[in-house]
Amino acid sequence: MRKAVSRIRLQRLTRRFGSVTAVDAVSLDVADGEFLVLLGPSGCGKSTLLRMIAGLLAPTEGRVLLGDADITDVPPRRRDLAMVFQSYALYPHLSVARNIGFPLRARGWSRAAIREKVAEVAAALDLTELLDRRPRELSGGQRQRVALGRALVRDPGAFLMDEPLSNLDAALRAGTRAEISALHKRLGATVVYVTHDQVEAMTMATRIALLDKGRLEQVGTPAEVYDEPASVFVARFLGSPAMNLIDATVAATAAGLAARAREVELPLGIDAETPERPVVLGVRPEHLAIAGQGAEGGIRAVVEAVENLGSEEVAHCRAGEARVSVRGPRPLGLRDGDRVRLTARPEHLHLFDADSGRRLAWRPAPVTTPA
Amino acid sequence: MDETAPVGERGGIARRAGGHIMLGLLGLLCVFPIYWLYATSLRAPQDVYELSVLPWPLSLDSYADAMAKNDVAGMLLNTAIVAVLSALGQLLIGLLAAYAFAAWRFPLQRPLYLLFVGTWLVPFQATMLPNYALLGQLGLLETLAGVIIPTLCSTLGVLLLREHLMSFPKELLDAARMDGRSAWGILWTVVVPTLRPVLAALGILLAITAWNEYFWPAMVLQRSNAVIQLGLRSFMGTEGNDWGPLMATAGLACLPVFALYLFLQRHIVNAFVRSGLK
Numbered sequence: 347m348r349k350a351v352s353r354i355r356l357q358r359l360t361r362r363f364g365s366v367t368a369v370d371a372v373s374l375d376v377a378d379g380e381f382l383v384l385l386g387p388s389g390c391g392k393s394t395l396l397r398m399i400a401g402l403l404a405p406t407e408g409r410v411l412l413g414d415a416d417i418t419d420v421p422p423r424r425r426d427l428a429m430v431f432q433s434y435a436l437y438p439h440l441s442v443a444r445n446i447g448f449p450l451r452a453r454g455w456s457r458a459a460i461r462e463k464v465a466e467v468a469a470a471l472d473l474t475e476l477l478d479r480r481p482r483e484l485s486g487g488q489r490q491r492v493a494l495g496r497a498l499v500r501d502p503g504a505f506l507m508d509e510p511l512s513n514l515d516a517a518l519r520a521g522t523r524a525e526i527s528a529l530h531k532r533l534g535a536t537v538v539y540v541t542h543d544q545v546e547a548m549t550m551a552t553r554i555a556l557l558d559k560g561r562l563e564q565v566g567t568p569a570e571v572y573d574e575p576a577s578v579f580v581a582r583f584l585g586s587p588a589m590n591l592i593d594a595t596v597a598a599t600a601a602g603l604a605a606r607a608r609e610v611e612l613p614l615g616i617d618a619e620t621p622e623r624p625v626v627l628g629v630r631p632e633h634l635a636i637a638g639q640g641a642e643g644g645i646r647a648v649v650e651a652v653e654n655l656g657s658e659e660v661a662h663c664r665a666g667e668a669r670v671s672v673r674g675p676r677p678l679g680l681r682d683g684d685r686v687r688l689t690a691r692p693e694h695l696h697l698f699d700a701d702s703g704r705r706l707a708w709r710p711a712p713v714t715t716p717a
Numbered sequence: 718m719d720e721t722a723p724v725g726e727r728g729g730i731a732r733r734a735g736g737h738i739m740l741g742l743l744g745l746l747c748v749f750p751i752y753w754l755y756a757t758s759l760r761a762p763q764d765v766y767e768l769s770v771l772p773w774p775l776s777l778d779s780y781a782d783a784m785a786k787n788d789v790a791g792m793l794l795n796t797a798i799v800a801v802l803s804a805l806g807q808l809l810i811g812l813l814a815a816y817a818f819a820a821w822r823f824p825l826q827r828p829l830y831l832l833f834v835g836t837w838l839v840p841f842q843a844t845m846l847p848n849y850a851l852l853g854q855l856g857l858l859e860t861l862a863g864v865i866i867p868t869l870c871s872t873l874g875v876l877l878l879r880e881h882l883m884s885f886p887k888e889l890l891d892a893a894r895m896d897g898r899s900a901w902g903i904l905w906t907v908v909v910p911t912l913r914p915v916l917a918a919l920g921i922l923l924a925i926t927a928w929n930e931y932f933w934p935a936m937v938l939q940r941s942n943a944v945i946q947l948g949l950r951s952f953m954g955t956e957g958n959d960w961g962p963l964m965a966t967a968g969l970a971c972l973p974v975f976a977l978y979l980f981l982q983r984h985i986v987n988a989f990v991r992s993g994l995k
Contacts, residue, residue, distance in 0.1 A: 402891050423897040435892035439910040452897030452906075496896070 352413065352503040352536040353378045354399060359408035361394050361560075368394045370560040371408065376504075381530050381537045383551035385544065387583070391560035392540045393508055399538060400506050401425050412503055423452070428497035429506040432513065434489045436481040436496075443468070443477040446495045453500075467495045487518045494526070504536035511546060523549060544584050548572065556580050574696075578703035581628045581696060587660055589696070590634070592668040594627040596620065596697065603708075605695065608666030609646040615692025616708050625706060628696035631660065631673035636680070637687040644689040645670055649680045663688075751971070758964035765960045779961030780969075786952075789966060792945040795861060796928055797973070799944055803865050804924035808916060811874030816904055818875070819882030820890055830879075837872040841932070849936055863937040864944070868927065874919055881915050882908070918984045925974050945970045 354376040361369040369391040376382045384392040397403040399410055401422035409418045417425050428449070436445050444451075446467055447460040455463070468474045471491045481489055490510060497505055510526075511519045527550050530537055541547055547554050548568045556563040556571060556579075564576035575581035581589040594607040602617040605627040612627065637644050647663035647670050659678040663670045663686065672678065672688060680686060697706040757765055761776040783789055817823070818830050848867045849858075857863035885908065893903040909916065931946040942948040945966065952963035 397891075400891075400895060402894065422891075422894045423899065427895070429892070429895045431888045431892055433886065433888050435886065435888035437889065437892075437907060437911070439913070448893075448906075449896040452893075452902065496892075500896075 353411075354504055354536060354538065355409075355411040356395075356399070357409040357411070359395065359398055359410065360406050361391070361398060361403065362406045367560050369398065369405075372557075372560075372562050374555055374562070374565065376536060376538060378536055379534045381527075381539065381550060381552045383547040383554045384538065384540045384557060385542070385547040385551075385554050385583075386557035386563075387542055390557040392542075392557050394560075395557070396429075396506055396508055396538060396540045400427055400429050426503040427506055428500050428502035428504075429508065430493050430497050430510045432509040434481075434493040434510075434513075436489055436492055438481055441478050441480060442473060442484070442492050445481065445492055446473075446499050448496060449500045463499055464495075467499045470498070471495050486514050487522065490514060490522060494529075498529075498533075502535075504538065507537065507539045509541055510539075511541070512543070519546075526550065544586070548584075556583065558583075574705065575628070576705050578626055578628070578698045581698070585630055587631050587662075587671040587673065589628045589630050590668070590670045591698075592627045592665070592670070593700070594625055595622055596625050597622045604643075605697065607668065610665055610668070611643045612645065612690060612695060613643065613692060614695060614697075614708075618708075618710065624700040626698040626700055626703070628698060629690045629694060631671040633690050633694035634670070634672045634688045635690065636672070636674075636678070637689045644687045647686055647688055649682055649684040649686060651682060652678065652680055661686075754964050754971075755968050757960060758968045760961070762961050765964075779965040782959075783952075783962035783965040783969075786962060787942065787948050787966065789945070789948065789969060792942065792948045793969065793973075796944040796946070796970075799861055799864050799930075799934070800924040800927040803868050803927040804920050806865065806869040807871035807874050807923050808920050810870050811878050811919070812904075812909070812916070814875045815878035815882050816908060819879045819885070820887075820908075821900075833875065834872065837876075845933070845936060852937060857937075859938055859940055861943060864930075864934045868930075868933070871923060874923060877919055878912070878915070881912060885911070914984055917981070921977050921981055921984075925977060928970075928974060 354374075356372055356374040356376075358371045358373055359369060360367065360371050372391075372395060374382070384395060386392050394403060398405045401410075401417070401420060405418065409416055411417065412425065412427070437448060440448065443461075443464050447455075447464045450460045450463060464477070465474070468477055471494060473488070473491055473495060476484060476488060476492075481492065484492065490513075493510065507526075511522055514522060523546060530550075539546075539550065551568055553565060553567055554571050555565045558579045564571050564580050566574075566576075571580060572584050575584065575589070578591060582591060592605075592607050592610055594605040594610060596603055596614070597606055598604075598619045599611075599613070601613050603614040603620060605612050605614060605625065607627065610627070612629075634645070645665045647665040649661050649663050651662045653660040653662070654676065657676060658673055659676045659680075661672045661678055661680045663672065665688075670688065672680075672686075698704060699706055756770070756772040758779050759775050759777070760767060760772045760779070761774060762778050762782070764772070764776075765779075814833070818826065818833075852858050852863045852867070855863075857866065889907055889911070890903055893907045898906060929946065934944050934947055935950075938944065938947060942951055949963060949966055949970070952959040952966065
């Protein structure tokens, strides 16, 4: 039985370690039942943020709210939050059954009630046969399920997960990813999940919060952050290979606005005029198409290497000073040293401010009528 | 041939045999005084000055003599009480201090720890007189409590347990906090059960040290021979030593220590090896 209120709100949450700001004024609203993934590279502050939500680390500034209650100064044991750790943190001296029942014993449940609840959770996670084993006698996947069971057994307000799949091998990770997603759907529980793995984030999240150097770069659904990255950082972090980013200039041409760089001229599909300005032009490798001979514009590139990914191929090319990757179904029909012309549809082009790295959007100037 | 030795490190048979012989000789050198102690205690009273390697004929007269002249059983019991209480006290205080130093952050933590460690450098001789005077004021001279209380804080115990706790997975402590345990609850439900082998080894080491202690009990218990190490001196006199009962009592005093080592040596060695390897 799930509890009703498990909305988590962070208000300008900040954590400094000496002169280093690990988390910088992060505000987030995690709705009830949401699966929010905190995504970012190592050292971006995502685990620090999760530990502040858990109460394991006191924030330097800011507030944490669970439902309507301010829990900023509430100790972890009274927060009604369960956490799954990267190392699983199973108690080595206790059996699986006692590990799962540990939070209930701490809350003074009767032995009979604990036994019943542990059996229920163990059955749900396929752990019934393993209840008498010690953690050292379990495989990585089994340990991960026990850690999950220990979190589930409490029926907590929300789940916090700190890279719980990073110690599993690739095959097990894919399976467990699906299991956690299914569990989330079944329970409808609020989950805050930390990872640096974009595949986990894209496949599991209802929303992704991308962090860089302690700052929140973008919050949105997986489709939003992938299709409309808010900054160069987000564009570069999501996608494999990463989005092609080329230092370019937006200028007016006879066919409307275009992004230009050495060996690059891509029309933006905007019939307007604007003063020239430097930008960072972004285009995803799968959105580049190989144009036929004699086509005008596009990116003139030389193929430097072709990678075979099985069902797809990635061609790494050079266009002027920029490196450009093209991804498509195998075979792409390209070989090392080929000269190609690459094009992309205007709606697949992304522009970022050259100084701030933030996304640029075209907004026509408002029409003013003289008084 | 050692199949697991790294390439180029497989010594010749002669070299390895030489090493074994050297180690064997060193071992004999260590064991011989203990053997001589038991050999002497088992000689007939008129033979105690014999130099034959094997004590023959065997005799338990020295043991009977020792029992008749001293309450050896009472002394062994008192020594056991001192050793057990002293070890338990040091373990408890060491555990609490090490937990605070390793698992918590508080103002002046580092200087306090260094100060604590620094007390190890203060020789026993520098503190024995103030301790003695304090015991006198508290009326604890000539009591077992007077022997035990000043030894209750062991820097060695704190250092060793802190090292183990520093390498203790922090996520386990965090998990227990999330699971609803207080700091006190975490200590007893997670830390102590996980550190049980280390605590057992340290406890044995502290108990053996307390068992073998002579100087401090000799100061506190000047008018009695309440513990076994002091009982030994009753066989030593200005007119000569009563070697038979002396060796018999010393032999009895060693037995509990040997028994502990025999049964628990693997745990003791493991704990100390692990404390140096994170």
